[in-house]
Amino acid sequence: MTDGVxxxxxxxxxxxxxxxxxxxxxxxxTLLEQLLPALQQRGLRVAVIKHAHHDFDVDQxxxxxxxxxxxxxxxxxxxxxxxxxxxxxxxxxxxxxxxQLIEMVxxxxxxxxxxxxxxxxxxxxxxxxxxxxxxxxxAAVDPWVKAVAAKGDWQPPAGVECLNLDDLDALTxxxxxxxxxxxxxxxxxxxxxxxx
Numbered sequence: 001m002t003d004g005v006x007x008x009x010x011x012x013x014x015x016x017x018x019x020x021x022x023x024x025x026x027x028x029x030t031l032l033e034q035l036l037p038a039l040q041q042r043g044l045r046v047a048v049i050k051h052a053h054h055d056f057d058v059d060q061x062x063x064x065x066x067x068x069x070x071x072x073x074x075x076x077x078x079x080x081x082x083x084x085x086x087x088x089x090x091x092x093x094x095x096x097x098x099x100q101l102i103e104m105v106x107x108x109x110x111x112x113x114x115x116x117x118x119x120x121x122x123x124x125x126x127x128x129x130x131x132x133x134x135x136x137x138x139a140a141v142d143p144w145v146k147a148v149a150a151k152g153d154w155q156p157p158a159g160v161e162c163l164n165l166d167d168l169d170a171l172t173x174x175x176x177x178x179x180x181x182x183x184x185x186x187x188x189x190x191x192x193x194x195x196x
Contacts, residue, residue, distance in 0.1 A: 005120045009099060015047075015106065016182035018175065019115045019125035021145065023135045026128045028116055031149075031171070038172040039112070044179070047110035049101050051117030058085065098123075111179050124185050126175065128165060129154060143188035147174060159189045 011017060022028050032048065039046050060066055065087070069076040075088035090096070098118050105113055115123060122144055129137045129150045139145040139160050147161035148154070149171055156162045163170055178185075 005095065005122075007122065009122045011123060011186045012102065012106065013183070015110050016112045016179040017102065017115060017123050018112065018178050019118060019121065019123050019144070020128065021119035021125045021138055021142075022128035023130075023133055025133055026130050027165075028128060031128060031165075032114065032116065034168055035114075035172060035175060038168065039176055042172070042176045044111045044176060045109065047105045047108060047113045049098070049105060049113060049115045049118075051096060051115075058087065112175075114175075122188070126163075130165070146185060146189065 020028055020032065036046060036048075065076055065078045065085075069087050069089070075086050077084065077086045079085075096118075098115065098121055102113060115121070119125070119138065119142075125138075125142070125145045127137060127139050127142075127145045127148045129139075129148050131151070131154055137148060137150075137154060137156075139148050140157055145160055147163055148156050149163040149165040150156075151165040154162075161174070163174055165171075
């Protein structure tokens with residue numbers, strides 16, 4: 001395990017997982033806002049697991065749930081007719097445990113779990129890339145990148161599909177097809193001459 005990221009991750013047979021990896025400022029959230037309703041229109045039930053790099057709190061100080069969580073409730077679950085929220089303190093962890101988060105989402109029976117922000121984790125990924133940001137594409141060094149949605153002049157490494165970051169219809173079609181591809185795509189990209 002390096003920096004809280006395991007070398008391997010037991011990927012479930014179902015549901016399909018797809019990481020959305022990109023440098024900050026590339027437009028991950030904006031793209032997801034557009035993709036999610038388009039995928040829903042195609043009949044897919046999609047869950048999202050998002051990593052936050054800082055201390056965050058979705059609860060409000062002074063509210064009963066915040067007070068009870070501060071008093072030691074672990075987890076603190078708040079439910080209404082409209083939504084459910086669960087807060088769980090994890091002070092002893094260096095990093096969020098993606099495997100545990102996947103297991104928390106699986107009972108909801110999504111067709112696909114999009115994982116945003118866990119870019120160093122060993123899971124299949126769609127990388128978003130903008131050459132104008134001046135960063136290098138992770139696809140060159142990350143064998144888990146299956147496709148790159150790029151804007152600007154860039155050529156993918158062998159075995160990596162290239163998509164147009166500005167073509168929402170093509171991106172939607174590629175992501176919508178991912179659950180069917182999942183059984184054969186659960187491992188890292190293999191270079192010619194290598195064996196898996």
